[in-house]
Amino acid sequence: MGKKCIVALDQGTTSTRCILFDEAGAPVATHQQEHAQICPRPGWVEHDANEIWFCAQNVIREAMVTAPSVTPAAIGITNQRETVVVWDRKTGEPVCNAIVRQCMRTQDFCAEWQKTKGWEQTPTGNGKVKDKTGLLISNYFSGTKLRWILENVEGARDKAHRGDLLFGTIDTWLLWNLTGGVRGGIHVTDVTNASRTLLMNIKTLTWDEEMLDFLGIPVSMLPRIEPSSCVYGTTAKNAAFEAGIPISGILGDQQAALFGQACFEPGMLKNTYGTGLFMLLNTGDVCASSQNGLLTTPAYSLKRGSCVYALEGSVAMGGATVQWLRDNLRVIDTAEDSEYFANKAGDSGGVYFVPAFSGLFAPYWDMSARGTIVGLTRYVRKEHLVCAALESICYQTRDVLEAMQKDSNIHVSAMKVDGGAVGNDTLMRMQADIAGCDVVRPLFRETTALGAAYAAGLAVGFWDSLDMLGALWKKDRAFSPTITPEERETKYRRWQKAIEKSRGWTEGEKEGRGSEQK
Ligand code: ADP
Numbered sequence: 001m002g003k004k005c006i007v008a009l010d011q012g013t014t015s016t017r018c019i020l021f022d023e024a025g026a027p028v029a030t031h032q033q034e035h036a037q038i039c040p041r042p043g044w045v046e047h048d049a050n051e052i053w054f055c056a057q058n059v060i061r062e063a064m065v066t067a068p069s070v071t072p073a074a075i076g077i078t079n080q081r082e083t084v085v086v087w088d089r090k091t092g093e094p095v096c097n098a099i100v101r102q103c104m105r106t107q108d109f110c111a112e113w114q115k116t117k118g119w120e121q122t123p124t125g126n127g128k129v130k131d132k133t134g135l136l137i138s139n140y141f142s143g144t145k146l147r148w149i150l151e152n153v154e155g156a157r158d159k160a161h162r163g164d165l166l167f168g169t170i171d172t173w174l175l176w177n178l179t180g181g182v183r184g185g186i187h188v189t190d191v192t193n194a195s196r197t198l199l200m201n202i203k204t205l206t207w208d209e210e211m212l213d214f215l216g217i218p219v220s221m222l223p224r225i226e227p228s229s230c231v232y233g234t235t236a237k238n239a240a241f242e243a244g245i246p247i248s249g250i251l252g253d254q255q256a257a258l259f260g261q262a263c264f265e266p267g268m269l270k271n272t273y274g275t276g277l278f279m280l281l282n283t284g285d286v287c288a289s290s291q292n293g294l295l296t297t298p299a300y301s302l303k304r305g306s307c308v309y310a311l312e313g314s315v316a317m318g319g320a321t322v323q324w325l326r327d328n329l330r331v332i333d334t335a336e337d338s339e340y341f342a343n344k345a346g347d348s349g350g351v352y353f354v355p356a357f358s359g360l361f362a363p364y365w366d367m368s369a370r371g372t373i374v375g376l377t378r379y380v381r382k383e384h385l386v387c388a389a390l391e392s393i394c395y396q397t398r399d400v401l402e403a404m405q406k407d408s409n410i411h412v413s414a415m416k417v418d419g420g421a422v423g424n425d426t427l428m429r430m431q432a433d434i435a436g437c438d439v440v441r442p443l444f445r446e447t448t449a450l451g452a453a454y455a456a457g458l459a460v461g462f463w464d465s466l467d468m469l470g471a472l473w474k475k476d477r478a479f480s481p482t483i484t485p486e487e488r489e490t491k492y493r494r495w496q497k498a499i500e501k502s503r504g505w506t507e508g509e510k511e512g513r514g515s516e517q518k
Pocket of ligand 1: 273421
C-alpha cells in the first residue's frame with residue numbers, strides 16, 4: 001500500500017477533471033476530459049448524463065494510472081450547479097438529456113410565475129421565493145427545469161408519481177452511479193447543491209412543501225439532503241476503481257471554491273475571475289437577506305441540520321470583457337496581452353467602460369442597460385481602452401462587494417482570488433486599489449477541486465480540522481492598495497456616473513430579451 005491521497009472529482013460545464021491530492025494538499029496527478037454541449041434549439045443547452053458518468057470514471061482511472069504509488073482514501077465531488085438529471089430508478093437510464101444551468105427553456109414559465117398572485121417579486125428579487133430559498137425566480141435554477149421534464153417527457157409525470165423516477169443535480173447522479181447505480185446506489189445530495197434547486201428552504205435545510213406543490217414535483221423523486229462533508233457511502237466496484245472507497249465530500253462548484261480557499265470564518269470572501277465573476281462571502285450562522293439583489297446560500301454544512309451561510313453575487317462580463325476586446329474589437333491578440341497594453345497606457349486616460357452587454361445585474365438589476373464607453377477624448381488610444389476594460393472588472397467587483405458589506409454588516413479586509421484571469425498582476429493591483437482591500441492570490445489556484453478534497457478528507461480523518469485545512473492553504477502573493485482613499489472614491493464616483501449613462505438604454509422598447517444581442 002502506497003501513500004494515501006484524496007480523489008477530487010470536479011465536474012464542470014465543459015469538462016470533467018480529477019485531481020489527486022496528498023496529505024499536504026498538493027496535487028499529485030490530474031486528468032481532464034471534455035464532454036459535448038448539446039444545443040437542440042437556440043437558447044437550449046443539454047448534456048448527456050451518461051457521457052458525464054463515463055467521463056467521470058475515465059478521468060479517475062487515468063489520474064490513478066499516472067500516480068500508481070498512491071491509494072485513494074476518499075472521494076470528494078464538486079459539480080456544475082443547477083443542472084438537472086432525471087433517471088429511471090430500475091434501469092438507471094436518464095429519461096432525457098440533462099438540462100444545463102444556462103438553458104433558457106423555462107424563461108416564459110418564470111415570467112408568468114413572477115406575475116402570479118402571492119409570488120410577485122421586486123426587481124432585486126425580494127418576495128416569497130427569496131424568503132424561502134435565498135434565490136430569485138429564474139430559469140437558471142433547477143426547479144423549473146425539473147418541472148419542464150415532468151410536463152414534457154412522455155410518461156414522466158406518471159412514472160414520477162409511481163416512484164419510478166429519481167431526480168438529481170450532477171453530484172447526486174455521480175454519487176448514485178459511484179455507489180452502485182441500479183444495484184443499490186445511494187440517492188443523496190448535499191445542502192449546497194440542494195440550495196440551487198428552488199426546492200429547499202434555506203432556514204430549515206429541508207425540501208419545501210409549498211415550492212414542491214407549486215412546481216408539481218413529487219417528493220419521492222428527491223434525494224435526501226446531507227451535509228457537505230460526511231461519508232455518504234462507498235464505491236461499488238467498477239471500471240475505474242475497487243469497491244469500498246468512501247465518498248465523503250460534496251459541494252457545488254462556487255461553494256467548493258470558497259471552501260478550497262479556506263474561507264471558514266465570517267467576513268472571509270473569495271472572488272473567482274473566469275468568464276464571469278463569482279463572489280461569495282462567508283456570513284457564518286447568519287442567513288443574511290439581501291436588499292441589493294444578492295443571493296443567500298448555504299456555504300457548506302459539516303453537521304446535519306445546520307450550515308454556514310454565504311452571500312453570493314455574480315457578474316456576467318468578467319474575463320469575457322477581455323475576450324470581447326480580443327474577438328470583436330481585435331485590439332489584442334490574446335487575453336494575456338491585456339496586461340501589456342494596460343501597463344503601457346499607465347491609466348485609462350479618463351475612459352470608463354461599462355460592459356453591460358445584456359443589462360446590469362447585482363446590485364443594479366436593470367435589464368435595459370447596455371454597454372457604454374464614456375470619457376473619450378482625442379488623447380485616448382487603444383491602450384487606454386484595454387486598461388478601462390480591466391478596470392471594469394475591478395469596479396464591478398467593488399459594486400458587488402459594497403452590496404455584500406451592506407447586506408451583511410460585515411467589513412471585508414481581504415479578498416481571496418482565483419480563476420483564469422488572476423495571473424494578470426496588473427489586474428490584481430488595480431483590484432486592490434479600486435476595492436480598497438488586500439487581494440490575496442493562492443499558490444494552488446484550482447480551488448474548486450481543492451475544496452471538494454478538503455470536504456472529503458475532513459470527513460474520513462485524512463485531515464483533522466478546519467484549522468489544519470487553513471494551515472494547508474498557501475499564499476502566492478498579496479496585493480495591497482496603493483492609492484489614497486480620496487483617489488479611490490473619486491474614481492468610483494466616476495464609475496457610478498458611467499453606470500448611470502448605461503442605464504435605461506432600451507427602456508420602453510419592446511424587447512426584454514435583448515434584441516441586439518444576437
Ligand atoms: P471559465 O472557467 O469561466 O471558462 P477561466 O477561469 O478559464 O474561465 O478564465 C478564462 C477567462 O479569463 C477568459 O474570459 C479570459 O478572457 C480571461 N483571462 C485569462 N487570462 C487573462 C489575463 N492574463 N488577463 C485578463 N483576462 C484573462
